[in-house]
Amino acid sequence: MPRPTSRWIAERASVGTSTVRRPDRTTWIVLGRAGADVAVVFLDAEDVELGRRTVGADSWATWAAEIEAGEAVRWVWNDTPRWYAELLAAGTRLARCHDLRLCHAILRDSALVRADADLRVHTDWDATPHADPPAAAPTLFELGAAPDAATGLPEFLDDAVREFARQRTAIDGSTDPGRLRLLTAAESAGALVAVELRAAGLPWDPQAHDRILRGVLGPRPAAGGTPMKLEDAGRRVRAALGDPSANLDSQPKLLRSLHRAGVLVESTSRWELAQYRHPVIEPLLEYKKLSRLLSANGWAWLDEWVHDGRFRPVYVPGGVVTGRWASSGGGALQLPRQLRGAVHADPGWCLVIADVAQLEPRVLAAMSGDRALADAARGKDLYAGIVDTGAVATRAEAKIAMLGAMYGATTGDSGRLVPRLRRTFPRAMALVDDAAREGENGGVVSTWLGRSCPAPSAGWHAAQSLASAVEASGGDETRARRWARDRGRFTRNFVVQGTAAEWALAWMADLRGRLAALDAVPDSDAAPRSGAVFSTRPHLAFFLHDEVVVHAPRERAEAAALAVREAAASAARLLFGDFPIDFPLDLRIAESAQDD
């Protein structure tokens, strides 16, 4: 079918009794609320307003789908979860958006943006939504309900139009508009992905989860009961302590019990306990392991977070200062490897599981333009490549040296090995060392695409001034130095971790487009639990910093895997152009995410 033109759309896009046309030349569509309706403004590429309309809240998803079928547009709105969850529930997928809240946060803090930019003035756009997205996708009936009541963000059309103009001005007047355009587009695409991930869900087999729990803990106890094997371990611990009433769940009480039994640990952490020889150690470590599994990902978690064979966590794009995602509820970013066997494709479907090997050092090589490190990274294993340069003797040394360089280690094996990397990869090491120095001096550093770290707090500055005063005490100086070094380690890591997060956003943004373009599998006994938008073709199902899981009909698995690889290559080009850096993937196609 030929791609519809915008004129075709203008003639065709009518909803209900009122015809709502999209003018020619439209590039941006800004959304806001107008009572129960959705109000829209059409803008062209030069920000010239082409017209305003309102669309009924009960029909705007259909209208948006028709607009989306035409020439490329970017939807502009205050907060992606508030709008896009509704659209997906109604079966409308969008390709591009501009999330005003997320982009505001980036531009407000970016060192690339002029200090006197209008959007630096504090407004409601600095609000952080405190309400989670709706737990269940809203029904069409609910679309008219005020979607923004809980966010604290401006919700009306003129607010959005004005903020959008401020953001465009800030980008255009910045020291590098190209990078900030990329970053705001990538961040916004990530916002779409996060909503899609939640809507589609991660295919989860509750029976497999239950089998794992039963194997480790014993049969599921009655509500409030203690699983058999946990009870068992607890009994053995109390016997070894000679204290039948010892409380194992309270850290201070457990510590006292251990002391009474002659185990003079300073904490009850696993690594410290493991160094002692005493009959209580083995069962106590076992108890802690089981207790952890039960409380973090036991049957209660399963009941709360898995429904209809899907784990639907809440992702929070931009939730970490570095630009990484955070999660809120469900613990999506902390799923223990132990439970991966519960991640299981639907019948007739499979999983494409891919992660980037050594993402951060590769990003460092590219952003610093360090050819030697890029050469060492060529192929599969960057650490083996470092050994081949002769900088260090073993792969293990290469790894802790590189991690030490990116995290700012100064002591131990890691601190000792970093100087060797400095000789072999001077440009890469200079980049992180410069970032550390800038941070120690109170400065601000930025990622490759222009996300900047927060400025130091007033307390930090005060400590530094105090230490340089004539009457400063030794304690003042020690504290100021420690805080300066702490901040140096933070900024050192910020530039690398943040740029890696940008690479991952670009990877996913490109990937979701490729997956959406794959042929549907209309006759498949497809995965309807992922919702209408995702039930006939491969879709993203999970994301974790440097790893994605795609859920795909079996006959599209190879195509999806190719899309994952091509998207990685595309992300590398988008960020680093022709610089010769590889981002090799560990990729496998399987029915279950269980490690082999």
Added chain:
DNA sequence: AGCTGGATTGGG
């Protein structure tokens, strides 16, 4: 009763 912070352990 509800909040906060510490300790611990899971993830990268």
Added chain:
DNA sequence: AGAACCCAATCCAGCT
């Protein structure tokens, strides 16, 4: 073993 960066979730203790 940890170190050294970014986190979240849980439980308990201690506070208001």
